[in-house]
Structures are given as C-alpha cells and as structure tokens.
Amino acid sequence: MTEVRVAGVGLTEFGEEPSRTGRDLFGAASTEAFADADVPRADIESVRYGNFMGELSERQGHQGPLMAEAAGVRAPSTRYESACASSGAALRSAVKDIRNNEEDVILVGGAERMTNLGTAGATEALAIAADELWEVRSGMTFPGAYALMAKAYFDEYGGDRTDLAHVAVKNHDHAMGNEHAQYQRRIDVSDVLEAPPVSEPLGLYDSCPISDGASALVLVSDEYAEENGVDAPVAITGTGQGGDDMALQDRKYLARTPASNRAAEEAYADAGIGPDDVDFAEVHDCFTIAEVLALESLGFYEVGEGIGAARRGETTAEGDVPVNLSGGLKAKGHPVGATGTSQVAEITELLRGDHVNSDAVADAEVGLAHNAGGTVASCLVHVMEVVA
Known part of the structure; x- marks a missing residue:
C-alpha cells in the first residue's frame, strides 16, 4: 500500500487577528508549507480545506476554490465541515486518496476567523455544533456542555478542580517558546482555581481561547517523494474516525467519549500498533476535562484513572507519555477549522527534531493526533511515525 508522507507543514501564529481574513490566513500557512516541503504548487492535484463557521464570521460559503486561489493553487478544492474536527476530516480524506493511488500530492489544511465576532458572537457561532432543536434552543453552550461532562466524571469516578x-x-x-502559541505565559494551580467561573466546575483557565489562525500540510506519496528527492521522514500510518449521538441527553455516558474510542481503535489497527506504542500525543483539550476524557478513550488510561495524570506528572514533557507539547488548544489556541491539521504539523516538527520541545521526545518514533468535534460527536485520530 502507498505510504503517505508529510512533506511540509505551515502554521500562522494563533491568536487575535480580527482584521485578517480566512483567505489571508490560509494563504500564509500554505506559503510556509510549500517552502518547508520544497514541492511546487503546480504538482498539487487537489486541496482539502477544513472550516466550520465561515458563513457566520465572514459571510462566505463555497470556500474550497477560494482557498485554493489563496494558496496559489490551480486544482480542484473541497471544503470539509465537522465542527472542530473539520481539518481532521479533510486530512483523513486526503490520506485515503493517496493510499488508494488516486493522487500523489495534496494540500490539506484549515483556517478559522473568530475574534472579529467578539466573545458573545463566537460563542453563539460555536454553539451550532450542538443539537439546535434540543440543546441550542435551550441555551446550551459548549462551556455548559463540558461542565456537565466534568460533573458527571467527578460524580462517577472522582477527581476535582x-x-x-x-x-x-x-x-x-x-x-x-512555541512561536505559534496564543498564550506563552506560565500559570499555577492557584491561578486556575481563583479564575472567574465560566460554567461550574470549569473556570476561565479551564477553557481554550477564541482564536484566529490557519494550518497547512503538503502530503505526498512515498513514490512521489522518492522520484522527486523530497525529504519527508514522517508518515501518517494510521487513520480512524468515530461518531456518537449529537445531543448529550441521547448518550449512554456523559463521562466517556465513545467516538474517540472508535476512532482510536481504527487508527491503531490501521497502523498496526497499540496505545503502549505511542510516545507522545496531541489531544483535543478544548476544556481541561476534554483532555482527561481523551486520555482514557485513546487507551492511555483505564476509565476513571486519567483524571490524575497531569497532577502526577505523567503527561508533562518529562512524563512517560507527554501530551500537548504544543500547548494544546488550551494555550496554543483553537481556531477550530485549523486545529486538526495544526496538531499534525506540530507532531511532524516534534518527530523531525525541529520543534521547540523536540528535546522532550528526542527518541520518539510514534506520535498521535486526536481531533474532536462538538462534545465529541465526531472524532478523528491519526497515527504518525518516523519511517526514514
């Protein structure tokens, strides 16, 4: 089977840039990815682009061809939407087509412009990733939804703020030190516990910020890399996707995320590995409780045991399995359409040894990206390995 290599990665800084348009952001990330890959734009056979709220934040639909133009590419282009997992879904599509010998060179990525809406507007826009009939109309927002999940976890398994x-x-x-991160400042436990509440038990520092930003990857087949002398030592060796009921009220569990279980199981089987083989991971920590749920669904911890992982130092840079060495959504930022492929870009740099935190995983060979949509009604997991 054809192997999918990451030839180049590009990221904008994540943060507050309300005057920059989505096309400007994605064009910048794409330019960086092409420079990193040393692959000509003319070789791109398609563009796969993730975006969630473009119609609301920019009154712009039909973004696929627009973003191809912004990237300087003349190739068919499609937009993918799966809430916060939009570019993760775009990536899975690209991986499968390269593997199936449909294409050899694909530009995949995503962008989101959010801060121009303001906090209230962005919160309202994000809320439409929930069930409009049974959740949104009742005033549900994602801080409230994840607060319910955190309370359910504490009640069932223990743990605290x-x-x-x-x-x-x-x-x-x-x-x-991560030049792409929105928040490059340290905090302590007292800062988190004393911060204003957002939705009990979650406070301001339990929540990811509203962010603008973009990410892009140039993917190539191993045949293309060999024939064209492209140095691409990192491959995507596993891909998986899972789903769950949209509304929390319809789910069997509030304190588990079965969509992540299903996506992880498929990705592990695809790559021929298990959770014990993963050296580090980037997981979807839109709220602190989301990281805990991800650790358990990915098989790093048994259900009910992930809550103390960070407190015990097991998921720090010095721990057994470092998690979110980029800063995660929590500190790096979360421009939702860009997040999935930004995780893969960070893992690529960590595995190549050119990331600010590469020393923490100097001998690593396997990384994992976990990208979730909504309250994990959708989930994409990708396994990445050093192959040459």
Missing part, C-alpha cells in the same frame, strides 16, 4: 487545574498548568508550560 485541582486535578483539572494541573492539566491547564501543564499545557501552558508546554506552550512556552
């Missing part, structure tokens, strides 16, 4: 605070502290530590 201090455990979650250690997740936030860890990810802020990891973001230090």
